[in-house]
Amino acid sequence: MAKEKEMEQVDRILAAKEDDYGGVTVDMTNEPLEPSVFASLLRASLSHWRQQGKRGVWIKLPIELVTLIEPAVKEGFYYHHAEPKYVMLVSWLPGTANTIPANATHRVGIGAFVLNERNEVLVVQEKSGRFRGTGVWKFPTGVVDEGEDICDAAVREVKEETGVDAKFIEILAFRQSHKSFFDKSDLFFVCMLQPLSFDIQKQDAEIEAAEWMPFEQYAAQPFVQGHDLLKYIADICSAKMEGRYTGFSSVPTVTSFSAKNTYLYMNTSVRTAGGNDP
Amino acid sequence: MAKEKEMEQVDRILAAKEDDYGGVTVDMTNEPLEPSVFASLLRASLSHWRQQGKRGVWIKLPIELVTLIEPAVKEGFYYHHAEPKYVMLVSWLPGTANTIPANATHRVGIGAFVLNERNEVLVVQEKSGRFRGTGVWKFPTGVVDEGEDICDAAVREVKEETGVDAKFIEILAFRQSHKSFFDKSDLFFVCMLQPLSFDIQKQDAEIEAAEWMPFEQYAAQPFVQGHDLLKYIADICSAKMEGRYTGFSSVPTVTSFSAKNTYLYMNTSVRTAGGNDP
Numbered sequence: 001m002a003k004e005k006e007m008e009q010v011d012r013i014l015a016a017k018e019d020d021y022g023g024v025t026v027d028m029t030n031e032p033l034e035p036s037v038f039a040s041l042l043r044a045s046l047s048h049w050r051q052q053g054k055r056g057v058w059i060k061l062p063i064e065l066v067t068l069i070e071p072a073v074k075e076g077f078y079y080h081h082a083e084p085k086y087v088m089l090v091s092w093l094p095g096t097a098n099t100i101p102a103n104a105t106h107r108v109g110i111g112a113f114v115l116n117e118r119n120e121v122l123v124v125q126e127k128s129g130r131f132r133g134t135g136v137w138k139f140p141t142g143v144v145d146e147g148e149d150i151c152d153a154a155v156r157e158v159k160e161e162t163g164v165d166a167k168f169i170e171i172l173a174f175r176q177s178h179k180s181f182f183d184k185s186d187l188f189f190v191c192m193l194q195p196l197s198f199d200i201q202k203q204d205a206e207i208e209a210a211e212w213m214p215f216e217q218y219a220a221q222p223f224v225q226g227h228d229l230l231k232y233i234a235d236i237c238s239a240k241m242e243g244r245y246t247g248f249s250s251v252p253t254v255t256s257f258s259a260k261n262t263y264l265y266m267n268t269s270v271r272t273a274g275g276n277d278p
Numbered sequence: 279m280a281k282e283k284e285m286e287q288v289d290r291i292l293a294a295k296e297d298d299y300g301g302v303t304v305d306m307t308n309e310p311l312e313p314s315v316f317a318s319l320l321r322a323s324l325s326h327w328r329q330q331g332k333r334g335v336w337i338k339l340p341i342e343l344v345t346l347i348e349p350a351v352k353e354g355f356y357y358h359h360a361e362p363k364y365v366m367l368v369s370w371l372p373g374t375a376n377t378i379p380a381n382a383t384h385r386v387g388i389g390a391f392v393l394n395e396r397n398e399v400l401v402v403q404e405k406s407g408r409f410r411g412t413g414v415w416k417f418p419t420g421v422v423d424e425g426e427d428i429c430d431a432a433v434r435e436v437k438e439e440t441g442v443d444a445k446f447i448e449i450l451a452f453r454q455s456h457k458s459f460f461d462k463s464d465l466f467f468v469c470m471l472q473p474l475s476f477d478i479q480k481q482d483a484e485i486e487a488a489e490w491m492p493f494e495q496y497a498a499q500p501f502v503q504g505h506d507l508l509k510y511i512a513d514i515c516s517a518k519m520e521g522r523y524t525g526f527s528s529v530p531t532v533t534s535f536s537a538k539n540t541y542l543y544m545n546t547s548v549r550t551a552g553g554n555d556p
Contacts, residue, residue, distance in 0.1 A: 020407075020408075021406070063351060063356060063357065066347055066348045066351045067348055069344055069347055070344045070345055070348075073341060073344045078341060078362045078363070079341065079360035079361060079362055079363070079364070079365055080360070080362070081359065081360055081361075081381075081460065082357035082358070082359055082360035082365055082366075082381075083357060083359075083381065084356045084357055084358070085356070085357070086357070087357055087360055087365060088360075088460065101385075101421070101459065102385070102421060102423070102424065103359075103360075103361065103382070104381070104382040104383055104384055104385050104459075104462040105382060105384070105385060105386060105422065105423070105424040106382055106383070106384040106385070106386050106422075106465070107379075107380070107382050107383060107384070108383060108384050108463075108465070128299065129298075130298075143379070143380060144383065144384075145380070145383070146380065146383040146456075146461065146462065146463060147456045147457065147461070147463060148463075149454060150454055172544070173526065173542055173543060173544035173545075174526075174542070174543050175531070175540055175541065175542045175543070176427060176428055176540060176541055176543070177540040178424075178425045178540070179425065181379065181382075182359065182366065183424065183425070184382040184424065185386075185424060185425060185426075187384070187386070187465065205375075228531045228532045229531045229540070229542060232529065232531060232542055232544070233542075236544055236545075245545060246524065246545055246547075247545060248451065248452075248526070251510065253453070253506045253507045253510060254506045262453055262454060262455040262456070262507070263453065263454055264451055264452070264453045264507060264510055264511075265451060265452050265453070265454070266450070266451035266510070266514055267451075267514075267523060267524055267525060267545070269524075
């Protein structure tokens with residue numbers, strides 16, 4: 001009886017969704033199978049998809065079905081990416097060159113230049129990481145979450161680390177670096193924010209100290225002056241304070257490519273007939 | 279005898295490298311083990327690391343050791359990320375909130391605005407993807423590879439798709455969008471390039487057609503005029519052509535954080551005493 005049921009399943013193929021690139025995706029979430037049953041189904045399915053001329057075959061396996069990774073790898077699948085609760089496997093069926101798109105390649109971070117009307121900048125000392133115990137005062141920084149806009153991330157990190165409410169003004173500059181974390185690349189955006197509140201409530205878990213500091217005092221730190229990148233950034237901030245620098249503002253755009261509005265970051269001084277400042 | 283050997287191994291712990299955040303990393307590359315032996319070693323190791331107060335424990339498993347994923351997941355590990363040839367597992371030992379950094383979140387792409395001295399722009403029609411068969415002429419576009427600088431990626435894509443040599447000038451604007459590919463976010467940089475050669479040798483695999491087209495003709499396409507984002511980008515390019523727009527140039531910086539030079543992208547007109555154009 002159990003044998004019969006297995007035979008019956010072998011005749012079936014795995015349920016798959018077609019994609020726009022001639023491939024199929026199998027989502028195994030909530031479909032527990034014995035590894036041997038899965039292996040048989042997968043072989044039958046691959047044979048079917050090959051006949052149909054399918055190209056990339058994707059299999060999403062939730063972590064609960066960890067035992068199904070091995071049979072898939074035996075059939076020629078390899079890892080495309082993984083997130084905490086699943087691994088995505090892929091196999092390219094044609095004999096032609098593989099056009100499977102690469103996994104995400106970059107992490108994105110922000111540094112926030114928050115300047116009050118007395119030309120004081122909001123700075124912090126961190127409890128961990130490379131600046132721990134160095135006495136260096138730095139801009140609040142943080143990682144942009146998946147799905148989060150850069151401008152929102154800057155506002156969120158300032159609030160989390162210092163309790164200060166702030167409004168995003170501009171991206172002043174950004175840096176791209178490589179091999180920053182497990183061989184991934186990194187994009188770091190320096191954002192200018194205008195504070196909307198001034199009382200500091202520092203976050204205890206990550207932040208040793210936070211304060212408003214005269215900008216000159218921040219920029220004069222030997223660490224900033226001795227560090228090529230931080231010196232550039234301080235110079236840009238200084239130019240911005242003197243009204244002779246324009247970064248990129250966030251402009252919401254509607255696009256048919258995506259369900260929600262997306263931001264275009266651009267120099268908006270062009271709209272005001274070519275002046276350098278908005 | 280086999281039993282004795284296994285016992286001996288259980289007394290050992292897995293070789294691990296300490297990191298700067300109180301954690302350890304185990305690289306299993308080239309260390310084939312039986313799943314049962316690995317499971318015993320892992321349990322002994324976890325007990326040892328807990329006593330030592332270790333926090334994040336990372337295990338890198340090459341695809342050849344796919345059978346070791348299951349025992350690790352049984353011990354509480356989950357997926358952090360995966361690349362074609364390995365999966366990285368992680369477990370957070372303390373009872374405190376997990377501070378394990380997120381996986382890479384963004385894919386990065388470029389679009390190249392290549393303008394010759396006759397105000398003609400280099401445009402292509404693609405063989406696949408959403409613009410296939412639409413007759414739409416678009417800028418050459420492509421994905422920035424892991425470890426590749428944005429400015430280099432723009433030059434490479436133009437060369438690959440059209441055979442034209444070009445020099446990176448500026449990033450004119452960029453767009454961030456979300457859920458573009460397996461829930462990852464996307465950063466798309468519009469780069470201005472100056473052509474250094476003019477003969478077009480289109481790439482047959484991806485490109486249906488490529489040509490130099492009067493900029494006005496490109497911008498007048500109903501698809502461009504009817505698309506919020508493309509219209510903005512065309513307006514920016516137009517402003518740039520008229521000398522009333524400044525984007526971000528690439529400035530090489532030396533940083534102690536990284537082995538190689540990294541680029542800071544910034545408005546360099548600040549250096550020329552505040553003028554709007556370099």
